[in-house]
Amino acid sequence: xxxxxxxxxxxxxxxxxxxxxxxxxxxxxxxxxxxxxxxxxxxxxxxxxxxxxxxxxxxxxxxxxxxxxxxxxxxxxxxxxxxxxxxxxxxxxxxxxxxxxxxxxxxxxxxxxxxxxxxxxxxxxxxxxxxxxxxxxxxxxxxxxxxxxxxxxxxxxxxxxxxxxxxxxxxxxxxxxxxxxxxxxxxxxxxxxxxxxxxxxxxxxxxxxxxxxxxxxxxxxxxxxxxxxxxxxxx
Amino acid sequence: xxxxxxxxxxxxxxxxxxxxxxxxxxxxxxxxxxxxxxxxxxxxxxxxxxxxxxxxxxxxxxxxxxxxxxxxxxxxxxxxxxxxxxxxxxxxxxxxxxxxxxxxxxxxxxxxxxxxxxxxxxxxxxxxxxxxxxxxxxxxxxxxxxxxxxxxxxxxxxxxxxxxxxxxxxxxxxxxxxxxxxxxxxxxxxxxxxxxxxxxxxxxxxxxxxxxxxxxxxxxxxxxxxxxxxxxxxx
DNA sequence: GTGCGCATCAACGTATACGTTATTGGACGC
DNA sequence: GCGTCCAATAACGTATACGTTGATGCGCAC
Numbered sequence: 001x002x003x004x005x006x007x008x009x010x011x012x013x014x015x016x017x018x019x020x021x022x023x024x025x026x027x028x029x030x031x032x033x034x035x036x037x038x039x040x041x042x043x044x045x046x047x048x049x050x051x052x053x054x055x056x057x058x059x060x061x062x063x064x065x066x067x068x069x070x071x072x073x074x075x076x077x078x079x080x081x082x083x084x085x086x087x088x089x090x091x092x093x094x095x096x097x098x099x100x101x102x103x104x105x106x107x108x109x110x111x112x113x114x115x116x117x118x119x120x121x122x123x124x125x126x127x128x129x130x131x132x133x134x135x136x137x138x139x140x141x142x143x144x145x146x147x148x149x150x151x152x153x154x155x156x157x158x159x160x161x162x163x164x165x166x167x168x169x170x171x172x173x174x175x176x177x178x179x180x181x182x183x184x185x186x187x188x189x190x191x192x193x194x195x196x197x198x199x200x201x202x203x204x205x206x207x208x209x210x211x212x213x214x215x216x217x218x219x220x221x222x223x224x225x226x227x228x229x230x231x232x233x234x235x
Numbered sequence: 236x237x238x239x240x241x242x243x244x245x246x247x248x249x250x251x252x253x254x255x256x257x258x259x260x261x262x263x264x265x266x267x268x269x270x271x272x273x274x275x276x277x278x279x280x281x282x283x284x285x286x287x288x289x290x291x292x293x294x295x296x297x298x299x300x301x302x303x304x305x306x307x308x309x310x311x312x313x314x315x316x317x318x319x320x321x322x323x324x325x326x327x328x329x330x331x332x333x334x335x336x337x338x339x340x341x342x343x344x345x346x347x348x349x350x351x352x353x354x355x356x357x358x359x360x361x362x363x364x365x366x367x368x369x370x371x372x373x374x375x376x377x378x379x380x381x382x383x384x385x386x387x388x389x390x391x392x393x394x395x396x397x398x399x400x401x402x403x404x405x406x407x408x409x410x411x412x413x414x415x416x417x418x419x420x421x422x423x424x425x426x427x428x429x430x431x432x433x434x435x436x437x438x439x440x441x442x443x444x445x446x447x448x449x450x451x452x453x454x455x456x457x458x459x460x461x462x463x464x465x466x467x468x469x470x
Numbered sequence: 471g472t473g474c475g476c477a478t479c480a481a482c483g484t485a486t487a488c489g490t491t492a493t494t495g496g497a498c499g500c
Numbered sequence: 501g502c503g504t505c506c507a508a509t510a511a512c513g514t515a516t517a518c519g520t521t522g523a524t525g526c527g528c529a530c
Contacts, residue, residue, distance in 0.1 A: 017491085019311065020514065044481070055515045056482090057292075061299055068303045070395070076254065077482055077522055092395045095342065096335075099396070103334035160305070160327045161334070164399055252520090255484065279511070290485045291512090312492055312512055 020054050025062035027052060032071050032082060033173045039084035039234060043072075070171045084234040085175055087227050093168045094220035098213060100165050101149070104156035105196060105212040109205040111157060121155070121197050124148035128190040138180050145186070146173075148193055175235050179226045189219065255289045260297035262287060267306050267317060268408045274319035274469060278307075305406045319469040320410055322462050328403045329455035333448060335400050336384070339391035340431060340447040344440040346392060356390070356432050359383035363425040373415050380421070381408075383428055410470050414461045424454065 045056045066072050072080045127144035131137045153162035192215040199208035280291045298315050301307050307315045362379035366372045388397035427450040434443035
């Protein structure tokens with residue numbers, strides 16, 4: 001162990017060979033989110049390794065990261081199991097989001113951003129509205145919704161907060177996709193997003209926070225209602 | 236026929252061999268929190284491996300987990316560097332805690348727990364008060380403080396929320412220890428903890444949440460004031 | 471037919487080997 | 501003297517080998 005006098009400056013390197021671990025992690029995560037590995041599925045290290053043309057070592061490393069992301073569980077000597085969300089898990093996730101996301105909105109609003117800085121949010125609102133014009137395109141709407149929330153997290157100026165929001169957001173991704181066609185048309189939700197952006201632009205932190213909290217709370221209620229109505233136990 | 240979950244308490248059956256990865260992770264984490272590896276320090280996989288009598292494989296796995304905990308950074312081809320907290324990191328951490336911990340208090344209060352359920356919190360309050368009687372024992376106080384907050388996270392009934400609180404709490408551990416002797420005697424802080432417990436017992440969710448928020452906010456201000464006053468850039 | 475026990479095996483957990491890359495020190499030229 | 505280039509080396513990233521463990525299936529006893 002050495003303690004350098006100065007921290008090494010973060011110089012940008014020209015080109016860096018992409019690490020296998022990174023590829024495996026990204027692709028596995030994508031496949032889990034896309035439901036290609038359904039919840040409850042058991043996966044073997046060697047299967048993934050051969051499928052992704054890698055050895056078990058980077059696969060294991062990716063598994064460890066995905067476990068901390070809450071997307072799978074490593075069961076010793078049994079391989080890994082893709083996490084399934086119970087209704088109770090959904091409650092937890094929405095409680096966390098109801099805490100973190102309004103805070104993110106408040107922090108963002110307090111910085112008094114102009115329209116330029118909020119471009120990604122405004123575009124997402126536009127895209128949500130466009131997706132509901134005429135024949136509704138629910139997947140386009142969901143993509144815009146996701147973009148809105150991820151950009152909100154990014155813009156809040158707190159990397160830890162952003163990372164935490166994205167983490168639980170990813171955990172709930174499959175559930176959102178699943179309930180997408182079961183919920184009422186998200187017209188109100190779309191309007192709420194727009195209202196939050198306007199409140200931020202108006203510099204009204206309190207209002208932005210409250211609007212967002214209500215939005216999140218309603219979304220959570222809608223989701224849990226669907227889950228209960230359909231008696232879904234695992235997703 | 237199902238096998239009992241728990242092994243017999245007598246040591247007739249040897250306990251399941253703990254995995255090396257787990258040991259390495261736990262010991263490394265402890266050493267980082269105890270400041271045995273100071274912030275900014277560069278560590279080599281092979282050093283840790285020989286020191287802990289393990290091979291590089293479990294060490295790498297522990298590194299990956301510790302990186303996601305935010306306690307170190309893996310710099311490709313350069314080993315790992317123990318994370319150093321900037322004043323900005325402290326801001327981030329306290330913003331997160333100011334969001335999550337009041338939520339945890341509110342959730343706990345909403346469950347209307349009795350004194351028995353809150354025993355660990357009450358004991359922590361007692362311990363904090365005891366540590367300030369006569370000659371103040373700051374380390375004992377800090378341990379009780381830590382116990383209070385971790386138990387609060389545990390009791391709130393939301394595992395994800397608890398894990399997130401503990402994660403950032405650990406990140407700030409060294410900073411708290413460092414500033415322990417620089418801050419005023421935590422008499423007020425101790426009283427605030429007690430007040431929160433009383434509000435929870437009284438079933439007053441709003442009050443419990445608000446009290447806690449104020450407590451956390453004051454703690455954050457104290458810490459940042461110390462950091463600024465001493466011109467600390469990295470800790 | 472049922473249940474217990476042993477053997478076989480599959481998959482993991484860990485160790486180690488190998489190739490790659492970035493750094494460092496020295497030599498050479500200016 | 502100083503800067504540049506090259507070679508040696510250290511450390512990582514990945515692959516692979518090895519031992520361990522829990523599971524599965526078959527046979528035998530009852």
